[in-house]
Amino acid sequence: MSSLYERLGGEKAVDAAVELFYRNVLADGRIARFFDGVNMEDQLAKQKSFLTMAFGGPNKYTGKDMRKAHERLVAKGLNDSHVDAVIEDLSRTLRQLGVGEKEVQEVAALANSVRNDVLNH
Amino acid sequence: MTLLTYREAAIEIEPGEDVLSALLRAEIDAPHSCRSGVCQSCMHRAVEGNPPAAAQQGLSDAQKALGYFLPCVCVPETPLTIVPAREAGARSEAVVHSIDRLSDDVVRLRLEHDSDFAYRPGQLLELIADDGLGRHYSLASLPEEDSFVELHIRLHPGGRMSRFIAEELAPGRQLHIAGPLGTCIYEGVDPDQPMALIGSGTGLAPLIGVMRDALRRGHRGSIRLYHGAREREGLYLHDHLETLTKRHANLRYVPRVLSDSGPHGGDVATAALEHENALPHTAFFLCGGEKLVGRLKRVLFLKGASLKQIRSDTFLPAGSGR
Ligand code: FES
Numbered sequence: 001m002s003s004l005y006e007r008l009g010g011e012k013a014v015d016a017a018v019e020l021f022y023r024n025v026l027a028d029g030r031i032a033r034f035f036d037g038v039n040m041e042d043q044l045a046k047q048k049s050f051l052t053m054a055f056g057g058p059n060k061y062t063g064k065d066m067r068k069a070h071e072r073l074v075a076k077g078l079n080d081s082h083v084d085a086v087i088e089d090l091s092r093t094l095r096q097l098g099v100g101e102k103e104v105q106e107v108a109a110l111a112n113s114v115r116n117d118v119l120n121h
Numbered sequence: 122m123t124l125l126t127y128r129e130a131a132i133e134i135e136p137g138e139d140v141l142s143a144l145l146r147a148e149i150d151a152p153h154s155c156r157s158g159v160c161q162s163c164m165h166r167a168v169e170g171n172p173p174a175a176a177q178q179g180l181s182d183a184q185k186a187l188g189y190f191l192p193c194v195c196v197p198e199t200p201l202t203i204v205p206a207r208e209a210g211a212r213s214e215a216v217v218h219s220i221d222r223l224s225d226d227v228v229r230l231r232l233e234h235d236s237d238f239a240y241r242p243g244q245l246l247e248l249i250a251d252d253g254l255g256r257h258y259s260l261a262s263l264p265e266e267d268s269f270v271e272l273h274i275r276l277h278p279g280g281r282m283s284r285f286i287a288e289e290l291a292p293g294r295q296l297h298i299a300g301p302l303g304t305c306i307y308e309g310v311d312p313d314q315p316m317a318l319i320g321s322g323t324g325l326a327p328l329i330g331v332m333r334d335a336l337r338r339g340h341r342g343s344i345r346l347y348h349g350a351r352e353r354e355g356l357y358l359h360d361h362l363e364t365l366t367k368r369h370a371n372l373r374y375v376p377r378v379l380s381d382s383g384p385h386g387g388d389v390a391t392a393a394l395e396h397e398n399a400l401p402h403t404a405f406f407l408c409g410g411e412k413l414v415g416r417l418k419r420v421l422f423l424k425g426a427s428l429k430q431i432r433s434d435t436f437l438p439a440g441s442g443r
Contacts, residue, residue: 015179019427026423040418044428045161048179052159060156069154 004056014051021093022047030085054111066117087111126202140192158194168210169202182309209247209299217294218269223357226276231269242330246300250285259327273326305434307334310404313342317405319393321349324409349377349389400426407433
């Protein structure tokens with residue numbers, strides 16, 4: 001059977017989802033403050049690598065990268081509820097794009113798999 | 122033959138090896154993260170040679186045209202000379218052609234330069250004073266029409282660079298420039314697409330460059346130029362732009378003065394957000410202070426504009442240059 005990444009449509013699917021996802025995240029009052037003052041282009045590229053990972057695509061993230069990338073946010077109070085919000089926004093984005101429920105769950109599970117690294121647990 | 126040159130140094134690269142690995146092996150502290158062409162944190166710029174297409178995937182049309190690429194997925198087949206993405210590159214000489222006051226605190230500086238200083242209107246260059254102090258200024262000129270480069274410079278009382286410009290520069294004076302830099306150019310724009318150019322203060326300079334470039338290339342869609350200033354005086358090209366709109370049916374000029382309550386009074390960002398309503402289809406160019414550009418970018422994006430269609434340049438606070 002083809003991989004999740006292939007089923008979703010590979011890099012094209014990531015490209016289609018990334019702006020909508022970022023917009024959903026920025027409009028989410030629960031987490032928007034973590035994005036204050038960031039460079040939006042850099043942030044979009046980061047969202048793209050995150051989506052690639054969550055779609056089961058090629059990535060070389062290590063737990064260490066994840067911890068380092070979110071250190072600053074954890075210090076600002078990032079916790080489980082915020083990770084929940086991001087995963088919700090991600091699932092909503094995929095539904096808006098017409099992705100099937102089975103795939104939505106698979107993506108959410110992959111995103112969830114880095115929770116402990118992100119939160120430095 | 123050297124396949125890879127970093128700044129001025131030849132770097133050893135194995136057949137089939139990617140540029141990032143070669144840089145790291147040479148103990149160059151190149152930023153990176155994903156190493157698979159996604160995160161863009163390793164971005165560099167080719168100042169000579171053309172990076173392979175595979176190394177430019179996911180970049181904007183402007184970035185591609187200007188030689189930006191991702192070293193982690195770049196296996197060069199032809200020689201490349203590269204610099205970090207935000208570095209201006211080698212210096213060259215320039216001579217002051219003219220220097221004029223456009224308003225109380227804005228001067229127009231025109232420089233004659235070597236023909237090998239190739240740039241696109243809307244980009245910026247680094248102006249380097251005798252003591253090595255450097256500042257970035259945007260280009261309002263058009264290489265196809267002007268034999269000089271034109272910069273609009275706001276003089277800050279007490280600023281080191283401002284003092285150098287006001288006291289030292291006169292026609293014939295020599296100085297150094299480096300660059301060009303920046304991706305706020307007419308590239309990846311459809312000829313029928315509406316364009317919105319929004320800027321404050323001397324952020325007008327690159328917008329003029331982009332506007333002239335668009336007109337010269339026969340842009341057919343509407344072009345709306347918004348210029349904001351604190352005082353009426355700050356609309357330093359008001360009459361010139363009013364005249365231009367009479368010559369080009371698709372050009373509109375919308376000035377806004379913060380301290381004014383007349384028809385042109387108010388804040389330029391608010392005016393632009395009020396008028397612009399075809400957000401997903403419009404090509405945006407934003408230039409000015411960090412606050413203005415940051416606010417506009419965020420609001421436009423949240424309202425449906427694509428980030429790929431929002432090109433911007435922010436003034437760097439004084440002191441962040443070389
Ligand atoms: S390291 Fe991520 S794009 Fe090169």
